[in-house]
Amino acid sequence: MRYLPLTDKDRIEMFETIGIKDIDDLFSNIQKKVDINPDLKLPNHMTEIEVEKNLSGLAGKNLHANNSAFFLGGGSYNHHIPSSVDHIIQRSEFLTSYTPYQPEISQGTLQYLFEFQTQVSLLTGMDVSNASMYDGSTSTAEAVSMAKRITKKNRVVLSSSIHPHYAQTIKTVSGISDEDLSYKGDILENLMDIESQIDEDTACVVVQNPDFFGSCHDLSYLSEFIHKKGALLIVVVTEIFSLGVMKSPGDMGADIVACEGQSLGNSLNFGGPYVGLLSTRKKYLRQLPGRIVGESEDVDGRKGFVLTLSAREQHIRREKATSNICTNSGLCSLAFTIHLTLLGELGFKKLSLLNHEFTCDFHDMVSRLPGFEVVSKSFYNEFTLKLPINADDFLDSMSKKGILAGIPIKRLLPENKNFDNYIIVACTEMNSKDDFDKYVNSAKEITS
Amino acid sequence: MSDTYFTKDHEWIKIENNIGIVGITKYASEQLGDIVFVELPEKGSQAEKGKDVAVVESVKAASEIYSPVSGIIIDANENLNEAPEVVNEDPSGAGWFYKIEITNSEEISDLMSEQEYLELTGD
């Protein structure tokens, strides 16, 4: 078998060294208790040709961003990834290396993570960031746990316009009881109405910007209010490119920022793996969960990097750990940092504005469709549309024409009966004028 | 006259009149290794005997400090914020953590003497 180097001759020699006759001698104590060598209802080994045929067959059954007119966002975005990114992350030393616990032979990983941490802090306008989390949703949940530890308070207020999956994740993972959690997913609720839910027992308020429905806000006023109540403001960003044309969350008064970094360097991948970002103010540094890379010196005085502040992590504190996270997103954070390096300030801001402009063009075309109403007053690269017909029917008909036309809000907020006709649409630099024409013409046809 | 007592969690407390000064023992600081950070209690806050009141962090471990007695924190060694290594250098003196006004002097009888503590650590 191509991945197994031992030959039968090798095995026999090794049996001799150990002093056994048969491999099952090494499993003899287990055999006394339970069956070994079970009958498995699985095929035997396959060649590369066979495996490839099998899995390509499954891949071939899917519509995707490269064989459709693509308008999906909702926390996962289709951006162009420069060819060098994928090439570099497949280098052996990045792809197949272990966690950098032995810094002397991991400076490659440690240095790029240090650069990554800096880039994330610059983007979010915060003081410090960690070396990444699993994704935006778990990063947000960790931010909530962090806020509870810092303020020693229990109530958590979630804005009605954060990504519903993120709200559900927070509920499950941050250990908040129903009484202590304030949340109702609803586009029709005004962001400022959230003030009435904040009191002296509130640990944090979680707001997404641009929000799940696409709208953009300046949170400075809200952040003042929140701080007066002794609570922390957690800002969530699901589309990193928005940070190229908007005030940073740090400038808007955020105490902790949790982002989904997938837009840089990482493909849609049907939802994973992605890369979570977590940044905060200097004073909360020691409450930051996950892996963190710090600068140091070696015995010869040379500058180098190490994993640091690990005494907070679970493998040392066991029962008292600040979180239960063990891995960071490794290769996904590498892809993020390479992509951002290739873009630079110039490229990032250009691309950021371009995304918005394309979306504005699409917005203009689609708002002229009879019966279609754009609900979002301000937006970055996605907005909410109210359709003249049922969303599921519309999307189904559009997909039959090769158009992935939007995300039905009720799929993620099924309890809210108001959303049967609402969808969220997104545009990126990958959309073309042809896509827009196709969308508008097909939509007209379907809804006439 | 002041008396120094010990706990099984390797804290010492030097008591004079009704005020105690609390720190960790040499044994504890050696076990922890190089101290990198100390999280001190706030002045004016309440401490409860046996409950965690501070955290001491080294490169390889982080440990809770449990208050030997109940009372009100009247002072904390802010110097440790800049120089946590003082805890390694002088754990019984300059490496003190906090001063506490004892509210229940009966708790003192539950503490160990130096002799008993040395027996515990096998010194």
Place this chain on the structure above:
Amino acid sequence: MNEKGENKGLDHDEPLLFDIGDLDKSGVDIQNPKNKKNLLGESFENRNIGLPGLSEPESIRHYVRLSRKNYSIDAGLYPLGSCTMKHNPRLNEKLARLDGFAKVHPLQPSSTCQGALELIYEISYWLKELTGMEAVTMVPKAGAQGELCGMLAIKQALLSKKQSHKNKVLVPDSAHGTNPATAAFLGFEVITIKSREDGTLDFEDFKKKLDENFAAAMITNPNTCGLFENEIIEISKLIHDAGGYLYCDGANFNALVGKVKPGDLGIDAMHINLHKTFSTPHGGGGPGSGPVVFSELLSDFCPTPAIEKNNETFILHENINEKILSMSFGRLSAFHGQMGMFVRALSYMMSHGADGLRQVSEDAVLNANYIKSSLEDVLTSAYEGYCMHEVLFNDDFLEGTGVETIDFAKALIDEGYHPMTIYFPLVVHGALLVEPTETESKLSIDQFISTIRNLAKKVQEDQDFFKKAPKYTPIRRLDETKAARNPVLRWKKEDVIAAE
């Protein structure tokens, strides 16, 4: 940063991106925006972010030079116990990058991504069949999240039986730190069970600590000492008689895959590390994937989403109000799990098949025992008898030499190896845990054995050699105390200006 770069042959000193990049440089050509009116509202700002850019050739050079400072499994053996550093097949990389997997959006209508749903269904089947368990969730993002998932299911099960007062979780003292951390995080009270002299769980201590508030036990099998817990079936029976649950940390599944079904051992939940047993790449720290298999006692409590096959159609159930998810404990993260890792792991499973996977565990266990037999006379085994896929040594062999486990490990770096796992598990003094995996050839293992033998001899003669190691790496031992006392976690423009 040294003023002049210090290159040594093929090893180049590579500055930070912020020292070589430029705000006006970019390695990506982008059409110019028209800069007309925007619809961003009050939050618009033409920010100065401070992101340095590099052209494509400069970027590639920067990252290639960094990469050359890393050790990797492609370059050499990692004897890391508990990590299962096996070869990462390149077919997996090719298939994960097919557009039909990589360019599919998680929120597309199900009718447009049936192939993706089918793949998740297929890998679910393989995992259930290999483990002999009733149900599986593919959702957890990594091993630690898998543990969280398993324990959340147990917590939910107790809640559904109105037994939430049962909050004691028993964890062996040899367990990996994530186990008690996960239990404590969920509000359970963690009680430690002692290990016996022979490295296995103290069954008597376990029985003693079972009381009416017992919720679950978290056991690793094979355990972190590399040994099979022989009394696991008796333990599971006692647990079930007490109305509790048995969680198994599946980090060491490489010793059993295809050979023994964990389901036959009476476990109720087990997380599987796709990045360990199933070869998905470690990527310098991630991403991982930690699916969890469940017995029928816990199968109702799986997190959302779940995939069902109805005739020839695959249905994605996401809504907690749906019947199939009515007892679910909720959602662990956005979307549906680490699809990119599922493709890789399924490619690995299909490549090996049932016969290949059995060979994997056999060769893994064989390689570890071969190392044990070949090094027992110069190192000190923690336990007698055969081990499973990893072998544990203690530091008795270093007694009187002045050399500690950490020094021995650093010296191994100079010999061209990543060190073995050290100081874990905690139950053995100065532990050295060695796991070769099945993808090492006999030649590779013989070379490793020979190197260790030489080092073990040298330890008696030259303490200094070990204390000063490593000497041949781009950077030598770093001051971790300094890094933790005065954390510098990012580059800052102000620091550079102040220094000038």
